Amino acid sequence: MQDTVLIVGAGPSGLVLALWLTRQGVKVRIVDKSDGPGTSSRAMAVQARTLELYRQLELADDVVAAGHPAPAVNFWIGGRQRARLPMDTVGKQLTPYPFLLLYPQDRHEQRLVKRLKALGVVVERQTECLGFEEHATGIVARLCRPDGREEDCEAAYIAGCDGARSIVRHQIGAGFPGGSYSKFFYVADVQASGEAARGEAHVALDHADFVAWLPYDEHGSGRLIGVAEGHETQDAEHPDSLTFDDVGHEAIASIGLRVEQVRWFSTYHVHHRVTDHYRRGRAFLVGDAAHIHSPAGGQGMNTGIGDAINLAWKLAAVLQRAAPDSLLDSYQAERRAFALKLVETTDRVFGFVTADGSFADFMRTRIAPLVAPLAYGIEAVREYAFRLVSQTMLSYHEGPLAEGRAGEVRGGDRLPWVAGADNYGPLSNIGWQVHVYGQPHQDLADWCHWRNIPLHRFDFGPAQQAAGLEQDAAYLIRPDTYVGCADTDASVDALEAYLLRHLGPAT
Known part of the structure; x- marks a missing residue:
């Protein structure tokens, strides 16, 4: 099948790639070794730029209706609200979606799967890619089916949307330079009460006990993301042994949030890596297979979706003989440059809010409370912050197609x-x-x-x-x-x- 794209991995990046290719008349086959969409995902934020792109498939309105548009993000230091970024007013002249949409990744994936099925494409579950070989006119991938039977799949191109441990990245020998933070992050879906539980997002920056509150609604249902402070060493080998009672609650209390019920809790390490090759021959890396970074700013999933849409139109043009193969080289030139800047930015933010030591505490608790209200009082600063977080600032000025x-x-x-x-x-x-x-x-x-x-x-x-x-x-x-x-x-x-x-x- 020399006109087909094989997509390995059915997370948001893989599903969006399949949707955009299918909409453009390209045949796809999408496989995933899991038995269904994730049920305990961490990604929550759907940024304005992603929603703008979702309009192309009439997805935006459905996703907005299913999620919770948070009209503002509040920043707390020392138990006091120090700054408020009103997304609904700052962004109203910049985008049709002037808010931070909060929509859990598991529900997001289910919606994408449903839309893909309506276009006639079904995700092949419990199907693992064991590797592939490339030849002059395509690739041949070895797939392991749910019953253990192996089969060869021929395709024109293969896209690795298969996460941080990507078999496609391993197969092409691409490096994944970067590192890991010593601290653990935790995520918890909870029912809460208090002033902070009324529909807006909140971030506390106290003494490295970082926590973010991302609401699902205006009635106290939402997600907490924070640092499992003090557990870097002793629980390094057994992070699953931690419970919600083990993590620091000082920052949670500092924003007036009272947790009444914990529905789901998990811990994980945060990594920061960007591959050195987004493309090698007929193989491409998309999403977490190409870049991973801290959850600061809710950028990861949106960046993967941006990868997929950038790649989709270029693959379609080449397969339909409307462009030369060299067009595909622009995928790495455009998307890797953005990922490197993103990792650098999120590293700086993450480092600031989680750094240990008296100087770091002094900057967070003494200097930041003075600077933040002044900065956010300037309209240009608020607009810049919105453009940065919403990814509406993303450009390809230095790319080969500009x-x-x-x-x-x-x-x-x-x-x-x-x-x-x-x-x-x-x-x-x-x-x-x-x-x-x-x-x-x-x-x-x-x-x-x-x-x-x-x-x-x-x-x-x-x-x-x-x-x-x-x-x-x-x-x-x-x-x-x-x-x-x-x-x-x-x-x-x-x-x-x-x-x-x-x-x-x-x-």
């Missing part, structure tokens, strides 16, 4: 959302398109018709100008809704030269 600039928008940027203009409506079409905010000239319209690329015209006004867009410029939008090329003059020659470099002649 060219040009028009207004404040550069090639490689996420297309800015314009409130009230519905300029994201056409993005449900997973394909190249051109946007003009103003009046497109006839040459551009003729070129788009010849290239079979939709041309979308929008009015230009104060809202578009505030978003950084330029009147009458042309923005060539990639299938994953990032700007490929921005041209002030809306030059047909510039756009055609761009596509020839990256996709080849029109067919």
Whole structure:
């Protein structure tokens, strides 16, 4: 099956890759050695950028309705609320989803599985990839079926979405440099009461006894994520022996949260690693198989989903002979650069909130309480924090597919959302398109018709100008809704030269 993509692993990254490929007409086979979606997952946050991309498959509204949109994140130090990031007001001009959506990964996976099944693809459970061989026109993977029988699976490409212990990464010999933190994290699904249990997210930064409260609703149901302080050494070999009673409760109490019932509790080590190869030949690494890091900011699952969508349109273009194989090299160039920056950022945050010692305590409990309210009182700081956490700041400026600039928008940027203009409506079409905010000239319209690329015209006004867009410029939008090329003059020659470099002649 030389037109098929074999996906190993049915977590969120693998499921999203299967969904986006299937939607674009690519055949997939997705296998997972587990017997069903996870039941005790740790990922909770679905960021605004992920929801924007979910609009392409009409998934966003369903996911938002099933989850809990937290309108704000509160930061506590020394038993006092020191800063509040109001997502609903800071982000309302930046994205259709100005909130932090909290939606447990197990429920998230079940929804993705259901949507994939509706498209005619069923996850093959209890099926393990034992390894694969690559040849000139594809790969042959060895699969072990639920009954123990082994079979060969032929495919054009293989995508390892199989987690931190990825067999695909091991098979291609890719390194996984990084390290592990000495501290244990714990996660607990609980029923709680108190002022903090009313629907907003809360983070306490006291004496390295870090804890985050992520609500499922406005009635005290939610998840606690924190440091199992004081258990780094003695329980290193037996973290499963810890219970909720063993972890520090000072930070929990400091935000006025009272835990009344513990429904589920687990501990785990936190690692920070990024593979040195996202691609080798016909094999690709996606999600946790390529990068793992601290849970600071709720970035991990969303980054894996971003990997999958970035890779999906490129695989589809190559398999459908709409682009050369070299396009696939841009996957590593774009996504590995982001993962490295992400790990560096989450490392700094995680290190700050969990560091031991008198100096670290002094910075957290004396300096941070003074600086945080002042910083969050500045609108630009609040907006920057929202863009960073929501991943709407992510760009591919330094990537090989980014060219040009028009207004404040550069090639490689996420297309800015314009409130009230519905300029994201056409993005449900997973394909190249051109946007003009103003009046497109006839040459551009003729070129788009010849290239079979939709041309979308929008009015230009104060809202578009505030978003950084330029009147009458042309923005060539990639299938994953990032700007490929921005041209002030809306030059047909510039756009055609761009596509020839990256996709080849029109067919």
